[in-house]
Amino acid sequence: MAEFDGMEAFREEARAWLKANFPPSLTNAPSIHFVSDRRAAESNPDWCLWRERMAEKRWGVPAWEQRYGGAGLTQAHGKIIGEELAAIGGFNPIRSYGTMMLGPTLLEYGSEEQKLEHLPWIATNKRRWCQGFSEPGAGSDLASLQTKCIDMGDHWLVSGQKIWTSGADQADWCFALVRTDTSRKQGGISFLLIDMKSEGIEARPIVLISGSTHFCEVFFNDVKVPKGNLVGEVNQGWTIAKRLLEFERNGLSDVKAEITPLAPLAHEYCGTDALGRIDNPDLRTRMVRNAMRHEAYLATVSRLTREARSGEPSNGVSALKNLWSGIIQERAELLIELMGAGGLGWSGEHYTDAEQEATRAWLHSKAFSIYGGSYEVQNNITAKRTLELPA
Amino acid sequence: MLNEEQQMLRDMASEWVRDRLPVTALRSLYGHDGGGRPDAEGYDPEAWAEMSQMGWAGILVPEAHGGFDFGYRSMGLVLEELGRTLGASPLLSSALVAASALRLGGTEVQQARWLPGIADGSAIGTLAAEEGAQHGREKIALATTPSNDGWVLKGVKRPVQDGMIATFAVVAARTGGAPGDRDGITLFLVGRDAPGLSREALDQIDARRPALFTFDNVAVGGDAVLGEVGKGADLLDMLFDRAAIGLAAEMLGNAAQAFDTTLDYLKTRVQFGAIIGSFQTLQHRAAEMFGELQLARSAVEAALDAIDANDPALPAIASLAKATMGETLHGISAQMVQLHGGIGMTHEHDAGLYLKRARVAAQCYGSTAWHRERWARLNGY
Numbered sequence: 001m002a003e004f005d006g007m008e009a010f011r012e013e014a015r016a017w018l019k020a021n022f023p024p025s026l027t028n029a030p031s032i033h034f035v036s037d038r039r040a041a042e043s044n045p046d047w048c049l050w051r052e053r054m055a056e057k058r059w060g061v062p063a064w065e066q067r068y069g070g071a072g073l074t075q076a077h078g079k080i081i082g083e084e085l086a087a088i089g090g091f092n093p094i095r096s097y098g099t100m101m102l103g104p105t106l107l108e109y110g111s112e113e114q115k116l117e118h119l120p121w122i123a124t125n126k127r128r129w130c131q132g133f134s135e136p137g138a139g140s141d142l143a144s145l146q147t148k149c150i151d152m153g154d155h156w157l158v159s160g161q162k163i164w165t166s167g168a169d170q171a172d173w174c175f176a177l178v179r180t181d182t183s184r185k186q187g188g189i190s191f192l193l194i195d196m197k198s199e200g201i202e203a204r205p206i207v208l209i210s211g212s213t214h215f216c217e218v219f220f221n222d223v224k225v226p227k228g229n230l231v232g233e234v235n236q237g238w239t240i241a242k243r244l245l246e247f248e249r250n251g252l253s254d255v256k257a258e259i260t261p262l263a264p265l266a267h268e269y270c271g272t273d274a275l276g277r278i279d280n281p282d283l284r285t286r287m288v289r290n291a292m293r294h295e296a297y298l299a300t301v302s303r304l305t306r307e308a309r310s311g312e313p314s315n316g317v318s319a320l321k322n323l324w325s326g327i328i329q330e331r332a333e334l335l336i337e338l339m340g341a342g343g344l345g346w347s348g349e350h351y352t353d354a355e356q357e358a359t360r361a362w363l364h365s366k367a368f369s370i371y372g373g374s375y376e377v378q379n380n381i382t383a384k385r386t387l388e389l390p391a
Numbered sequence: 392m393l394n395e396e397q398q399m400l401r402d403m404a405s406e407w408v409r410d411r412l413p414v415t416a417l418r419s420l421y422g423h424d425g426g427g428r429p430d431a432e433g434y435d436p437e438a439w440a441e442m443s444q445m446g447w448a449g450i451l452v453p454e455a456h457g458g459f460d461f462g463y464r465s466m467g468l469v470l471e472e473l474g475r476t477l478g479a480s481p482l483l484s485s486a487l488v489a490a491s492a493l494r495l496g497g498t499e500v501q502q503a504r505w506l507p508g509i510a511d512g513s514a515i516g517t518l519a520a521e522e523g524a525q526h527g528r529e530k531i532a533l534a535t536t537p538s539n540d541g542w543v544l545k546g547v548k549r550p551v552q553d554g555m556i557a558t559f560a561v562v563a564a565r566t567g568g569a570p571g572d573r574d575g576i577t578l579f580l581v582g583r584d585a586p587g588l589s590r591e592a593l594d595q596i597d598a599r600r601p602a603l604f605t606f607d608n609v610a611v612g613g614d615a616v617l618g619e620v621g622k623g624a625d626l627l628d629m630l631f632d633r634a635a636i637g638l639a640a641e642m643l644g645n646a647a648q649a650f651d652t653t654l655d656y657l658k659t660r661v662q663f664g665a666i667i668g669s670f671q672t673l674q675h676r677a678a679e680m681f682g683e684l685q686l687a688r689s690a691v692e693a694a695l696d697a698i699d700a701n702d703p704a705l706p707a708i709a710s711l712a713k714a715t716m717g718e719t720l721h722g723i724s725a726q727m728v729q730l731h732g733g734i735g736m737t738h739e740h741d742a743g744l745y746l747k748r749a750r751v752a753a754q755c756y757g758s759t760a761w762h763r764e765r766w767a768r769l770n771g772y
Contacts, residue, residue, distance in 0.1 A: 261770065261771070263770065263771040263772045264771070266772070267771075277767070277768070277772065278772055284767065284772055285763075287772060288763055288766065288767040288770075288772050289763065291770065291772070292711055292714060292715060292763065292766060293686060293715075295690070295711055296686040296687070296689055296690040296711065296715050297686060297689075299686075299689035299690055299692075299693045300685050300686055300688075300689035302689075303688070303689045303692060303693075304685075306392055319678060319681050319682035319685055320682075320685070322678075322679075322682055323682050323685070323686060376675070378678075379674065379675040379678040379679070380671070380674065380675075380678075382678035382681055382682070383674035383675065383677055383678045384674070386678075386681065387654060387674075387677055387678065387681060388658075389654075389657060389658065389668040389669065389673075389674050389677060390658065390666050390668055390669045391669060
């Protein structure tokens, strides 16, 4: 593809620098894991080295201004860095909830003081953030949140409980939605930055069926927060949160959904017949059907993306999530089924890493039809909004 | 992505089909007992003439031979609209399958001989390849014996789509090897007037009246060979893949309309003092059908685009489209009857017509199971 001279030169520069600096041991590593699990990341010396190099180069957030820790480059430069990284099986070690969600939000709504205080730390991934949004009584209906935030004159006083807070036990700071006015629902919410070392905060990991302790409940017991930590105006939090959730969706859609075909594994675990087919006709048929649905799903994603870009109506989006969760969940079931007894291990040397991962992934996948609007809620939405069926 | 001309074509087809070939047109091909009318030809010749005049029969014919060279995606748009009303016509058999055969395998002379007729609708071509109950591309058995200036064909072909109205057929025969071998298959262009060829109509559930061809020592010359002698299997695969994708486009129209009609019924039928579409169990069933229809549409449109782009992965893409579409239409046509209740069981209602066409289309050019198996083997399962 023809590029402007400068861009072509930059691509060469990026390619050379990344090749020289990306630790080969991290090639094709599960990078999303390093985003969600700080301990796993920081206990890996090569990951730490890679973070140092990228932080110094300022290429984790290439398009941010230099005074905020970025490289002051254009989005086009950033795209080239991303492409060249992907080409060598690399990833961005600076990528975090800070770069994906809070950073872009602060750039739009934060004061200059807040930006200078937080963005440089996000740009080096030395300060980890967690998102204090959901509460026990505010799941799908997020705006019904109750965590109190009272103006005490020289500080805010926060009391309440958050839940499903990713990585709260490993986070340095929390961006939270709090209630500053009980007389209005959306209009009584504010956006607050809270230091997790403050007195009165307790983060308790929740053990999920998959063994994951990634999600926490966080208790705020009369926590004092400086007045300068409120982002935007008082009671403007809902507007800011909606913008942040847009950044979140953009960030997540960047994640490559790499799906390796199950066929080679099935050959290994189930054997093959005289024609080279998986020697378990029933399982084979179900695997093939799932793989074909997955192909059709990917074709649907690209079709709807194209239609959305050209302004054609694409009302299929609301049904898409149920297709996705169903196909991925079924695949996870098929994977442990083809592994047989090997797919049932929890830990220990008698189960391979891949087997244990498959088991955990299968259990984890059960969440896909619950979070982000359950399967049933999605069907209600499709029926009422898209198909216009009566209430 | 559709260009402006394609959008116009789609809109024009949509309007014309609803006006000229509504479901009642297909209904007139049925007798009172629910079978095909013995005196009907399985299509409406006047409507076919109009379709040809509008240029649809020439969509895939090169301009040099009187067509428009407008691509498979465009043809798919028309087929989808025809599928919405179950419009019966030889568009798929002739303008897609036979035109593809001549484009892919025909000599200059053969193309000049047949393509202009396909484009203006005066010639109707079809593929005579199937011989038995199950689709089997390598199993072709139709026997040949060499003669002085060609071959003599002996055997049967069934079902031949639009076989009663076709003026010529692309006939797959065996000039070498044994049934099951890829080698030894040869394709021949055979006119309907060839001495020794007789045709019988098959009374099929969808009133389309495909044919049983009997070849009783039909002599063909060397100039009738399409492609290479004994090497017809590859060309036949290409034809079947294009046929399956074109049919899948028509099935997409069948399924989309079956779903829309059913959805309308859910919004109007009252029981227990409520519109039945307000019941959550029916809402969720409708939502799930809508999702399946999304997957099927994506697979079909991607396959049409893949032909136009000369995608080397076409065999797998064709099988994905036909199998996905087949399964989706199977489910939606069955639900169309179920959700209409008693009225859906009557011949008077359209649901049964969609159900019958759905099962015929699912079998034709390779069933859902056949294509799933093929996809599996192509992908290492």
